[in-house]
Amino acid sequence: MSETYLVVIPTDPMAGLPDNAQAVLKRLACMAGTDEARIKDYGKLQFIDCGEAFEGINCPKCAVTFEIATWHAWMDQDWHGEEGFHLHSHAMPCCRTKLTLNDLVYKGPQGFSRWFISAKTNNRGALTNSELEKLGAKAGIPLRAIIQQY
């Protein structure tokens, strides 16, 4: 049995943990129908993945499927050890558009952030756009929703 978590990260990867993160946590836990929720603040940029929900990556500009080998190479280039990730600008192999790894279209959604808020869930699917907007309003910044399966 895999476990599913509803996760939110800021749309802006450099955004710090909001002052009212606890209120966001409570709201997310309520939406997920759980007491098992947590806030993780890394203090540096990390990759927040979707686990087994991962299917692939597309270029946001031309929708061409992104080669996983290229993605791994860029992940290595962008990783700065103790400092976490630096989001460098890379020219897409498909259309030469200059983008960061955070700009790619991940299925399911993934992203880069200095922190995340997550809640375990057994009995529901992804956050709706309206729920995500409500959480973003509480946080005071726009959020990206990720479903993690492990």
Ligand SMILES: [Zn+2]
């Ligand atoms: Zn492209």
